[in-house]
Amino acid sequence: MRLPTRTHPTTDLPGISGTLRTGRQAAAVAARLRPGDVAVIDHVDLDRNAARALVDAGAAAVLNAQPMISGRFPNLGPEELIAAGVPMVDALGTDGLAALTDGRTVRVHDGRVYAEGPDGAVLAAGRALDDETIAAELAAARSGLVTQLESLTRTSTELLRREQDLLLHGQGIPRTATRFAGRSTMVVVGGPELRAELDAVRPYLREQEPVLVAVGRAADELHARGRRPDVVVVDGADEADRPSVAVLKAARDVVVRVDPGRPSGAESLERLGVRPLVFTTSATAEDAALLLVDAGDAALVVGVGLHASLEDFLDRGRGGLASTYLTRLRLGARLVDASAVPRLYSGRVRPVHLLLVMLAGLLALLAAVSVTPVGQEWIDQLADVLGLGGAL
Incomplete structure (x- = not known):
């Protein structure tokens, strides 16, 4: 072939x-x-x-x-x-x-x-x-997925043992100036379907105005669409995935995820005029963003560009599987995939929508009355007042 x-x-x-x-x-x-x-x-x-x-x-x-x-x-x-x-x-x-x-x-x-x-x-x-x-x-x-799932179970147990205070009690998660409590939040990650998913959630983004948390260069995509991320999460070990300096400076909070025992890399950001918060965890930057939102008690979390299926999770390799699995369990039902938003949210009812419904109902009522004897009498009287009796 x-x-x-x-x-x-x-x-x-x-x-x-x-x-x-x-x-x-x-x-x-x-x-x-x-x-x-x-x-x-x-x-x-x-x-x-x-x-x-x-x-x-x-x-x-x-x-x-x-x-x-x-x-x-x-x-x-x-x-x-x-x-x-x-x-x-x-x-x-x-x-x-x-x-x-x-x-x-x-x-x-x-x-x-x-x-x-x-x-x-x-x-x-x-x-x-x-x-x-x-x-x-x-x-x-x-056919070898069973072996991978067994490996996932082992690595998840090891991660939970190492970072139980973080995963179970939220200890070590930095406190941001951005407040999430009781608010809808959108976590945006640079997945392969990022642009298509952002297009799909555009009405929700426009009308609900959620808190925006962007991971890595996904912040640049939001900026290109005229949206300023409130929080930008970057990986201290992956400078190639960092967004532009302008986007970093515009964000209310910048969080650097760093592996335990490793340099944070915050110095390079400070030289750019950005004062980041350091989040020490072996979870991925994507999962660190979700843990950050969860600690802030967000009412609803919409994931854009996140990995949703079993194959997507496995495609990330073994390093991030355990944190992905445990983080999803932590957020539970509050985490909604962007692909589900168009099915669950059809848009907010605006006053203009109600006005159009009322106008349509009024026109239907007038049309119904006009064919009755009383309605015809009213039309004749209105025509006489307007001087149109001869024409009618």
Whole structure:
């Protein structure tokens, strides 16, 4: 089966040509990509968020030293690349990765990476992936979900033991200037469906005006839509996911999530004129935002861009599974996914809506009266007063 491909400059040789951009993690490579570049990563079990970042950056092809799907769980990144028409080659190995130097122009064809030129030597070779291969491997990975769930149980128990004061009693959660008590709150995360979900909740956002909590660069998306996040949560270990300085300065609160025993990274924000609050936890930044809102006793929490299904949770990898699971249990029924909002909320009834209903009822009443003898007499009298008797 032929791989789906994007439109690229035509050459006499088959395959796709482009400049290599190399790195360990897909997110870091995506930040350096220009449209038409070939991404080289060392990323086992490519997740959907990382794949979406590569697609949005315009990757012409993705080369991976590791397997795209290891079989541990059904990760969603390869499907994202296939749907966008981005060819993939995986299992290049460490030797193949070492041969692919940043900035070099290469040609990718049939699982091989060639040096530039008609007589270009093979620099690296791996496995070309198509939709049938990916579908078969994902089906096999789904059969191992029981093992992953058992692992989730163990890691959740370990996390709860380490951070029971935080998860059970809210100790260590910073107090923000923003108040959540009794208010509707919207937590916005940079998931693959972020823009579509923001479009879906636009009436709710406009009419209910919830407190806005944005995680990482999702704050930039809100800013682009004319919305100022009240609280911005950033990961101290992931500077690439930080929003713009203007957005950080405009927020009422900036919270930095940091792993226990690690530097907070707050100094870099302070140099920008931002005084952040430090939230020490091994939970992910997304889960830290939810815990922050929960500690503030928000009446309702709408999650935009959050991971909602079992496969979405597993796609994040083992590191964030336990905190995701325990955080969702903590919030319980107060957490509503953005996809459910259009079904549950149809918009607020405004005075103009009531006026239109009353006007329609009045017109219907006048029409009914006009066909009665009394109504006809009234019309004749009105016509005489207006001097229209002869015309009627």
